[in-house]
Amino acid sequence: MLGYTGILSFGHAMFYGIGAYLTGILLKYAGWPLGSALLAVIAAAVALAIVISVVSLRVRGVYFAMATLAFSGMFFILVQATDLRDITGAEDGLHGIPTPAWLNPTEDRLFFYYLALAFCLVMYLIARRVVESPPGRVMVAIRENEPRAQMIGFNTFAYKIIAVTLASVMAALAGVMHALWNLNATPEVFSVDTTINALLMTIIGGVGTLIGPMLGAGVLQLLGYWLNEIFGPRWPLIIGIVYVLLVLFLPYGIVGTWQMRRNDIQAGWRRLLQPLRTEPEQPVARKS
Amino acid sequence: MERKGISRNWLGLIVLALFVAFPFVLALLTGQPVNVGTPKFWQGMVIQI
Numbered sequence: 549m550l551g552y553t554g555i556l557s558f559g560h561a562m563f564y565g566i567g568a569y570l571t572g573i574l575l576k577y578a579g580w581p582l583g584s585a586l587l588a589v590i591a592a593a594v595a596l597a598i599v600i601s602v603v604s605l606r607v608r609g610v611y612f613a614m615a616t617l618a619f620s621g622m623f624f625i626l627v628q629a630t631d632l633r634d635i636t637g638a639e640d641g642l643h644g645i646p647t648p649a650w651l652n653p654t655e656d657r658l659f660f661y662y663l664a665l666a667f668c669l670v671m672y673l674i675a676r677r678v679v680e681s682p683p684g685r686v687m688v689a690i691r692e693n694e695p696r697a698q699m700i701g702f703n704t705f706a707y708k709i710i711a712v713t714l715a716s717v718m719a720a721l722a723g724v725m726h727a728l729w730n731l732n733a734t735p736e737v738f739s740v741d742t743t744i745n746a747l748l749m750t751i752i753g754g755v756g757t758l759i760g761p762m763l764g765a766g767v768l769q770l771l772g773y774w775l776n777e778i779f780g781p782r783w784p785l786i787i788g789i790v791y792v793l794l795v796l797f798l799p800y801g802i803v804g805t806w807q808m809r810r811n812d813i814q815a816g817w818r819r820l821l822q823p824l825r826t827e828p829e830q831p832v833a834r835k836s
Numbered sequence: 837m838e839r840k841g842i843s844r845n846w847l848g849l850i851v852l853a854l855f856v857a858f859p860f861v862l863a864l865l866t867g868q869p870v871n872v873g874t875p876k877f878w879q880g881m882v883i884q885i
Contacts, residue, residue, distance in 0.1 A: 653883070658859055658870050661879040665855055729883060762885075769885045 550747075551756035552679050553711040554691030556609070559600075559616030561742035562623050563593055563716040567723020568733035569627060572642040573635060575727075582648060586724060593720035597713040605708050617740070624738040641734030645727055653729055660729065667725060668762070671718055675758050678714060687711050752794050754801030763802055858882065 550556055567589050574585040604615035627636045636642065653660040678684050689697040690704050697704050727733050736742070745768070746761075753764025771790060775783035798805045842849065862875040869875070 653880075656871065657876045657879050661859060661883055662856075664883045669852065766885045769881065773881065 550750060551760075552684065552691060553687040553708060555605075555708060555711060556613045557616040557712070557715075558613045558740065558743050559618070559620030560715070560719050560746060561738055561740070562616070562620040563597070563719035564723040564726065564742060564746075565623060565627070565733070565735075565738035566592060566596065567720035568727040568737050569636060569642065569723075570720075571724045571727040572645040572733045575647065576642060576645055577635065582651070586721075589720050589724055590717055593717045594713055597716035598709060601709040601712045605705060605712070617743075620738060620740070620743065624735060627738060628735045639735060641732055641736075643732045645731045645733070647728055647731065651728060653731075664725065664729075667721070671721070672758060672762070675718070679758065683707060683710065748791065750801075752791070752798075752801055754803030754805070754807075757801070757803040757807070760801050760803035767802070855882070 570589050570592055571585050574580040574588060575582065580588070600616065600619055604612050604619070607615060626632070627641075628639050629636075630638050632638065649655065650659065651663070679687070686697060686702050686704075686707050687710075689700075689702070690707060694704050723733075723737065726737065749764035749768055750761045751764070752767055753762065754760025768787075771787055772783065775786050775790075779786050794802075800808060859870050859875050859879050862878055863870045866874045
């Protein structure tokens with residue numbers, strides 16, 4: 549959404565939270581099977597993404613980001629409302645989400661590990677298929693120059709809705725994985741911190757790449773763990789300094805900077821080897 | 837066609853193979869079963885990522 553269509557959203561945690569909460573409510577209170585809950589989450593994410601897109605995509609840039617932040621804040625307040633304590637658990641959140649025995653991450657961690665790996669792979673392949681498809685090219689055109697894409701004849705509004713919907717469904721499915729992994733869903737999943745973390749992962753990994761955010765997630769998670777081990781409760785201060793250094797020295801993210809440097813190195817080698825590859829000129833016979 | 841796909845994605849396939857083998861490699865290195873102790877902890881870490 550951000551890297552390929554250029555739409556910055558500050559409310560993506562809302563879809564993540566809806567995925568987690570809806571899974572928890574349907575499994576715990578409605579007694580739905582997991583497959584049906586999964587379909588319900590997808591349907592809810594699609595419906596909500598379309599509604600929010602239609603309303604918010606009328607504005608662009610930071611105004612869209614603010615509008616999505618407002619929607620996310622609305623859900624953040626809603627799940628903490630004491631009126632809904634019986635459904636959402638209010639400030640305490642939903643705990644003890646029942647999962648099938650074969651899916652319990654505590655009992656069979658290895659199975660869940662492979663499930664998460666398969667989920668990640670499927671999401672990556674879907675995203676790659678989309679960005680390499682003709683609609684994906686249009687999304688890049690919107691990012692680069694929206695008026696020009698409109699002048700060519702593309703309905704950019706529809707393409708932006710598709711991008712937001714797709715990203716929202718992915719975030720909601722990640723929320724399902726969150727609920728299945730933690731066996732709970734707390735109001736923090738709707739907080740701005742969740743969105744900021746996702747944005748940091750994308751920026752550190754590399755905006756406009758598919759591998760970048762995954763790499764960024766790995767870097768942040770491992771950095772957080774190791775810095776916590778070394779510095780104890782002061783680790784957020786250190787990680788803040790690391791963020792600043794990463795943004796200063798890797799302005800295009802890890803993958804983006806690596807791709808740029810790789811191209812520079814390849815261009816340098818080409819320039820260096822060019823004289824060897826060109827055939828020597830034939831000497832012209834002089835007329836005496 | 838398949839060969840072209842493999843040659844294009846060889847790095848990704850290697851990374852995928854490493855992640856598939858990761859729990860068992862860790863179990864081999866630590867001498868602990870796959871679903872206990874250090875291998876279990878690091879599986880959790882990768883899941884969170």
